Amino acid sequence: MNAYDAKRISDTLVAHNFEQAFDATEAEILIFYTCNIRERAVQKLFSNIGLLRNENTKVIAVGGCVAQAEKSNIFQHKHINIAFGAQTYHRLPEHIEDVLAGKRRQILDIEFDQAQKFECLPERKNVSFSEFVTIQEGCDNFCTYCVVPYTRGREYSRPAKDIIEEVKSLLSRGTKEITLIGQNVNSYHGEAPYISIGKPKETWRLERLIREIAELDGLRRLRYTTSHPKDFTTELMRVHADVPVLVPFAHIPVQSGNDRILNAMNRGHTAQEYMDKIAKFQDICPRIQFSSDFIVGFPSETEEEFADTVRLAELVGYTISFSFKYSRRKNTPADKMAGQIPDETKERRLAILQQALLKDQICHNNALVGQTQEVLFEKVGRKPNQYIGKNVYLQSVIVESNVNLIGQFKNVKIETAGENSVMGKVVE
Ligand code: 5AD
Numbered sequence: 001m002n003a004y005d006a007k008r009i010s011d012t013l014v015a016h017n018f019e020q021a022f023d024a025t026e027a028e029i030l031i032f033y034t035c036n037i038r039e040r041a042v043q044k045l046f047s048n049i050g051l052l053r054n055e056n057t058k059v060i061a062v063g064g065c066v067a068q069a070e071k072s073n074i075f076q077h078k079h080i081n082i083a084f085g086a087q088t089y090h091r092l093p094e095h096i097e098d099v100l101a102g103k104r105r106q107i108l109d110i111e112f113d114q115a116q117k118f119e120c121l122p123e124r125k126n127v128s129f130s131e132f133v134t135i136q137e138g139c140d141n142f143c144t145y146c147v148v149p150y151t152r153g154r155e156y157s158r159p160a161k162d163i164i165e166e167v168k169s170l171l172s173r174g175t176k177e178i179t180l181i182g183q184n185v186n187s188y189h190g191e192a193p194y195i196s197i198g199k200p201k202e203t204w205r206l207e208r209l210i211r212e213i214a215e216l217d218g219l220r221r222l223r224y225t226t227s228h229p230k231d232f233t234t235e236l237m238r239v240h241a242d243v244p245v246l247v248p249f250a251h252i253p254v255q256s257g258n259d260r261i262l263n264a265m266n267r268g269h270t271a272q273e274y275m276d277k278i279a280k281f282q283d284i285c286p287r288i289q290f291s292s293d294f295i296v297g298f299p300s301e302t303e304e305e306f307a308d309t310v311r312l313a314e315l316v317g318y319t320i321s322f323s324f325k326y327s328r329r330k331n332t333p334a335d336k337m338a339g340q341i342p343d344e345t346k347e348r349r350l351a352i353l354q355q356a357l358l359k360d361q362i363c364h365n366n367a368l369v370g371q372t373q374e375v376l377f378e379k380v381g382r383k384p385n386q387y388i389g390k391n392v393y394l395q396s397v398i399v400e401s402n403v404n405l406i407g408q409f410k411n412v413k414i415e416t417a418g419e420n421s422v423m424g425k426v427v428e
C-alpha cells in the first residue's frame, strides 16, 4: 500500500508542476513515506534523513504511519518541515509551497480524510504493466498487537464506480496485471455503481467487484491482498474457481496456530475454523495455493503454543510465507500484556518456524518442475540475458532470453527449482 501511495504522491506533485529528481543529491524536496508496523521505524527514518539530506535540500516531508503515530513528536528532528498522514497526501503540494515560500516552517497534517483524498487525486501517470489499486483502507479489527487501526484509521471502502474507472484507465494504457489492495480487502463493502429502481442503495462486496473487474478488456491477471480469515466467504472461494483471470492463490494470514494466542490477539477465529476454511477452499477450487503471515513470541506464548503454529503451517503447506518476531508497538493492548518474551526466544522460534515454512516452499517449487507456467516478466536478472518474472503463485521464475521480456506474459516450462525461485525455458 505504501508503494501505491508513493506513486499517487508523485502523480499529485507532478500535476502541481513539481518535477521528479533522479536522485536525492539533486532534489530540493525530500519526501519519506514510512511504515510503522514493526520496530525501529523512527530510528530508520532519522538515519535515512541523515543519509540523504544535503546542501540542495530545502524541504523535508515525512508521510505515512510514522508521522501519523508520532504526531508533533516527529519535529524533535529539527530538519523535518512537514508531517502528513496516509489520508492527507493530496494536500502535500500546498504544504510544500507554504514551506518554500517561507510562510510556515513546520506543518502537521494527519487528519483521517479518506473520501476527500481519493476525490482529489489526479489521474494515474507513469503507468506500468502491473499496478496496485487501493480499494479499501483502514481497519476496524483491532488485533491487539497492531498499529494499523490507529495509523490508517477506520475502514473505508472506495465506491465501486471509482475503482472500475481507475482500473479501466490503467488497462487502456497497457496495464495487464492488477492487484486490488486494502488492509482488510475482503471486508470491502463499497457503494454500488448504479441504483436499482425502487430499492435502497446497494453495496458491493469484494466478490462482486472482482466479477465485474474480471470482465474488463485487457486484463490478463488479477490479484488482491491482504485478507482476513474471518471475512473469507464461500462465495469468494467460488469466485476463485469461476473467474479465470483471478489467480488461484490467496494470502490468508493466520498469525498463530493456537487458540489461546489467537484469542489474546483478538483475531476472531480459532485454529480449527481457519483449517475448515482452508479445506473448504481446496474443495471448491482444487488449484488454490496459500500464503500467510505469522507472528512468533506474542506475549505469554509458551513453547507448546508456539509448536501449534508450526504444526498448523505444516498441515496447510504454504507456498510462500512472511514470518515476524512480535514487535512491541506503543499504545497497543499487547504492549501492556504480561509475559513479554525475551528476544533470544523469539529469535529461536522464528528460526524453527522459518525452517518449516521453507521446507513447504521448496516442496511447492519442486512440484512445479516439468509444468508449464504462465509468467509475467518484471525485471532483468543478475546474469546477462536473464529475466525474472512471477507465476500466479507469486513465485519468481528465471529464464534466459536474447529478447527483452519485461512486461510480457510467456509460458515457461520449469526445469529446476531452488528455495526462492525456479528456472525454466520460454515455450512458444
Ligand atoms: N509485530 C510483529 N508483526 C506484526 N505484524 C503486524 N503487527 C505486528 C507486530 N506488532 C505483522 C502481521 C501482519 C503483517 C502485515 O505484519 O503478521 O499480518
Ligand code: SF4
Pocket (backbone or CB within 6 Å): 139, 140, 141, 142, 143, 146, 147, 148, 149, 183, 184, 228
Ligand atoms: Fe492489523 Fe490486519 Fe489485524 Fe487490522 S486485521 S488490526 S491491519 S493485523
